Amino acid sequence: MKILNLCIGLLAAAAMMSCGDNTNKKSSAGGALNSSAAEKVYVAPGEQDEYYAFISGGYSGNLTVYGLPSGRLFKEIPVFSQFPTSGYGYSEETKPMLNTSHGFIPWGDSHHPDISQTEGVTDGRWVFINENNTPRIARIDLETFETVEIIEVPNSAGNHSSSFVTENTEYVVAGTRFSVPVPQQDISIKEYKGKFKGALSFIGVEKETGHMDIKFQLLMPGFNYDLSHPGRGDSHGWFFFTTYNTEEASTLLEVNASQNDKDFIAAVNWKKIEEYINNGGGKMMPSNYAHNVYDHNSHTATSTMKKEVRVIDPTEVPGAVYLLPTPKSPHGCDVSPDGKYIVGNGKLSANLTVHSFEKMQEAIKNEKFDGEAYGIPILSFEDVLAGQVEQAGLGPLHTEFDDKGNAYTTFFISSEVVKWKLGTWEVIDRKPTYYSVGHLTIAGGNSREPDGKYMFAMNKITKDRYLPTGPELEHSAQLYDISGEKMELLLDFPTHGEPHYAAAIKADKVAPNSKKFYKLSENTHPFAAKSEAETKVVREGNVVHVYMTTIRSHFSPDNIEGIKVGDKVYFHITNLEQDFDVPHGFAIIGQNNSELLIMPGQTKTSVWEPKQVGVWPFYCTDFCSALHQEMQGYIRVSPKDSDIELEWSLGEDVE
Amino acid sequence: MKSASIIMIIGSALLFSLFIYPLWTVELEAPQYPDGLGMYIHLDGLQGFTEYDLQNIDGLNHYIGMQKLPTPADMWEFRTFPLVVGGMAILGVLIGFLGLFSKVSHKWFLGWLVVMTVLGILGMYDFNAWLIDYGTNLDPKAIIKVVDADGNPFSYKPPLLGRRDILNFTAVSYPALGGILLTVGMLLTFIAYLIGLKSSKK
Numbered sequence: 085m086k087i088l089n090l091c092i093g094l095l096a097a098a099a100m101m102s103c104g105d106n107t108n109k110k111s112s113a114g115g116a117l118n119s120s121a122a123e124k125v126y127v128a129p130g131e132q133d134e135y136y137a138f139i140s141g142g143y144s145g146n147l148t149v150y151g152l153p154s155g156r157l158f159k160e161i162p163v164f165s166q167f168p169t170s171g172y173g174y175s176e177e178t179k180p181m182l183n184t185s186h187g188f189i190p191w192g193d194s195h196h197p198d199i200s201q202t203e204g205v206t207d208g209r210w211v212f213i214n215e216n217n218t219p220r221i222a223r224i225d226l227e228t229f230e231t232v233e234i235i236e237v238p239n240s241a242g243n244h245s246s247s248f249v250t251e252n253t254e255y256v257v258a259g260t261r262f263s264v265p266v267p268q269q270d271i272s273i274k275e276y277k278g279k280f281k282g283a284l285s286f287i288g289v290e291k292e293t294g295h296m297d298i299k300f301q302l303l304m305p306g307f308n309y310d311l312s313h314p315g316r317g318d319s320h321g322w323f324f325f326t327t328y329n330t331e332e333a334s335t336l337l338e339v340n341a342s343q344n345d346k347d348f349i350a351a352v353n354w355k356k357i358e359e360y361i362n363n364g365g366g367k368m369m370p371s372n373y374a375h376n377v378y379d380h381n382s383h384t385a386t387s388t389m390k391k392e393v394r395v396i397d398p399t400e401v402p403g404a405v406y407l408l409p410t411p412k413s414p415h416g417c418d419v420s421p422d423g424k425y426i427v428g429n430g431k432l433s434a435n436l437t438v439h440s441f442e443k444m445q446e447a448i449k450n451e452k453f454d455g456e457a458y459g460i461p462i463l464s465f466e467d468v469l470a471g472q473v474e475q476a477g478l479g480p481l482h483t484e485f486d487d488k489g490n491a492y493t494t495f496f497i498s499s500e501v502v503k504w505k506l507g508t509w510e511v512i513d514r515k516p517t518y519y520s521v522g523h524l525t526i527a528g529g530n531s532r533e534p535d536g537k538y539m540f541a542m543n544k545i546t547k548d549r550y551l552p553t554g555p556e557l558e559h560s561a562q563l564y565d566i567s568g569e570k571m572e573l574l575l576d577f578p579t580h581g582e583p584h585y586a587a588a589i590k591a592d593k594v595a596p597n598s599k600k601f602y603k604l605s606e607n608t609h610p611f612a613a614k615s616e617a618e619t620k621v622v623r624e625g626n627v628v629h630v631y632m633t634t635i636r637s638h639f640s641p642d643n644i645e646g647i648k649v650g651d652k653v654y655f656h657i658t659n660l661e662q663d664f665d666v667p668h669g670f671a672i673i674g675q676n677n678s679e680l681l682i683m684p685g686q687t688k689t690s691v692w693e694p695k696q697v698g699v700w701p702f703y704c705t706d707f708c709s710a711l712h713q714e715m716q717g718y719i720r721v722s723p724k725d726s727d728i729e730l731e732w733s734l735g736e737d738v739e
Numbered sequence: 740m741k742s743a744s745i746i747m748i749i750g751s752a753l754l755f756s757l758f759i760y761p762l763w764t765v766e767l768e769a770p771q772y773p774d775g776l777g778m779y780i781h782l783d784g785l786q787g788f789t790e791y792d793l794q795n796i797d798g799l800n801h802y803i804g805m806q807k808l809p810t811p812a813d814m815w816e817f818r819t820f821p822l823v824v825g826g827m828a829i830l831g832v833l834i835g836f837l838g839l840f841s842k843v844s845h846k847w848f849l850g851w852l853v854v855m856t857v858l859g860i861l862g863m864y865d866f867n868a869w870l871i872d873y874g875t876n877l878d879p880k881a882i883i884k885v886v887d888a889d890g891n892p893f894s895y896k897p898p899l900l901g902r903r904d905i906l907n908f909t910a911v912s913y914p915a916l917g918g919i920l921l922t923v924g925m926l927l928t929f930i931a932y933l934i935g936l937k938s939s940k941k
Contacts (some may be wrong), residue, residue: 663795
């Protein structure tokens with residue numbers, strides 16, 4: 085067989101070489117256009133993009149998958165919000181994914197996707213993303229591009245300084261933006277100072293399976309923890325969090341939280357805390373939070389309530405936390421690829437502050453402290469400062485890095501991206517964005533090896549960039565070529581929801597592992613019918629289970645009688661197809677939840693509670709085949725007191 | 740005669756490769772199947788390019804009322820062919836060894852080749868007859884019924900060798916590695932005969 089494969093391989097190589105000739109001809113003919121932006125983003129029909137971009141959907145609660153440089157949308161992955169397109173959060177199997185200690189939450193606010201890493205480099209296995217409103221962290225599997233795990237974060241509120249991973253994905257970190265009483269209690273809001281705490285959660289990620297478990301929560305002073313990033317290289321083992329509202333105000337924060345000349349970057353030595361825990365440190369606090377896991381064999385999620393969490397008082401672990409004064413309510417907290425610099429983007433400051441990890445270590449060694457906050461030592465600003473980018477722009481928010489020692493910072497107020505040099509702190513270039521940029525992304529941005537080919541800026545305001553669509557507009561994004569000295573604007577494309585951060589990765593790290601379909605032989609769903617012979621309808625009181633299958637182009641069974649008003653009918657649909665891209669859909673009149681879109685080899689369940697007597701049709705919603713329109717069936721619903729027996733069939737009336 | 744006998748042994752032993760490699764390849768090409776769809780024909784049964792190709796080919800064929808692809812239990816050929824090929828290979832190697840020890844003449848090499856060629860032609864004839872049945876013996880209740888230019892039912896018979904457009908697919912048939920080695924082996928036995936003939940004339 086190997087030799088045969090080799091022969092086929094040689095044939096394929098020959099075919100590719102002849103294709104290669106064609107391409108060369110094409111590009112030489114277009115030589116005059118080499119510098120055009122259009123050519124740089126043009127991905128010809130049939131060709132594929134070089135990068136995946138995973139762009140958060142903000143208040144859509146989801147994650148969108150784009151191709152770069154084309155800016156084409158490939159998929160919207162449902163994460164924290166119900167998604168009727170596929171039935172996510174509506175099907176019986178996926179409802180547990182959205183379970184929390186507050187009950188079923190149909191919606192979320194997704195913020196900062198980050199790709200798993202091995203040895204400081206993105207490995208393309210998982211994407212983590214945080215939910216801001218009801219604090220949760222999700223893990224998306226990049227073999228299936230599906231959400232496979234969601235863990236709720238207790239003692240947190242406004243899960244914003246999240247979900248960034250350490251360089252071997254030891255942890256995905258989730259910090260609270262709003263400080264709250266820990267544990268929650270009925271006290272006056274005026275008791276904020278001293279009583280409210282900010283929990284920084286370190287969620288361990290199991291190396292092989294990716295399963296998440298909260299290892300510890302650091303209960304910090306009641307500041308607002310805005311963003312964070314891990315150290316890497318020499319600073320691996322540390323995590324850095326920006327803070328604002330160190331004034332600890334609880335009302336009119338836009339004024340009251342903008343009074344201090346400097347807030348802090350909190351530097352957390354998580355390795356030291358690990359040691360402390362391994363020696364029995366910390367205490368278990370009673371708690372209640374959901375851990376939801378989706379299994380790809382049973383195609384089913386389970387939700388477990390966890391009842392305790394380990395909390396750490398930072399003052400009890402000497403050397404674990406230091407505060408680095410940073411001007412004016414810093415927002416983004418970004419660490420250079422070599423781990424030497426920590427950039428604090430002080431959003432109300434004219435200058436950009438860069439701290440030195442080396443100088444921080446030196447100051448700690450010499451115990452040169454400039455006071456303390458709630459027992460946590462504060463280092464002196466001058467002692468840790470590496471440099472400042474002077475008067476770079478207005479309203480700095482976020483910084484990413486390329487592979488040539490440059491940094492790129494977004495400025496919300498002056499609506500631009502500014503390129504500057506690490507070490508010399510000089511501004512090299514600036515380009516406008518359209519308009520009011522928030523985050524920006526460079527592939528491998530939070531890693532040791534960023535890929536300095538493209539950068540894209542995600543804006544908060546769209547205005548006139550596209551054809552108007554009434555008062556509500558999708559947000560705009562701009563793609564820039566950053567391979568040269570000056571940035572070059574290439575493309576403008578709309579994004580879905582409100583993109584906060586995005587994570588991008590070379591396509592060849594992900595695409596080869598993408599699953600084509602689920603193997604029917606591996607399906608362990610308890611209600612799966614793995615062949616038409618296994619289909620059946622079973623009544624248990626007023627609950628009816630329909631074990632149904634789909635294959636081009638029919639349901640089995642497609643005629644069902646003996647259902648009564650008041651029954652609760654579970655349609656368990658198994659797609660028997662074993663080929664790439666042959667989903668079937670299932671919809672029935674009066675479905676109070678959503679359709680199901682079932683991938684080959686998968687089983688999904690929709691519950692239907694008929695309220696009216698009659699004969700009601702169901703059909704396939706996905707144009708699956710030439711006879712898709714024929715893919716339909718009927719279900720007879722009789723009065724509650726009817727004595728009609730259950731009967732089901734396929735093809736019996738055709739002779 | 741020594742070199743002729745060794746070539747005879749090698750040539751007939753190449754038949755054993757059919758127990759490892761497939762004889763023939765039938766491929767279905769269509770734009771919707773960028774990864775290809777098709778099967779290898781082994782001596783003892785069919786094998787899809789992937790685990791699911793046979794089932795997917797059957798799935799497509801059900802629209803036009805074709806029979807399901809045969810399993811080894813469905814066709815006597817899949818049980819008989821391994822015996823015939825194995826027997827001929829052993830016989831060929833035996834004749835080669837006998838030649839090596841001058842027990843038989845080069846004419847035996849030709850005799851083996853003639854028998855093998857006759858069997859090969861019979862095999863091809865049988866394979867073609869199956870292709871005709873498979874491509875034309877259709878379910879009268881077929882979902883899609885197509886007629887040719889003369890108004891006769893369209894034949895879905897894949898070609899024995901070469902390409903043929905069948906509705907939206909192009910069917911391509913060609914020898915697989917086992918088939919190629921079989922041909923090379925038979926060619927070698929003919930060369931063995933020629934060398935034997937030449938040395939006998941000296």
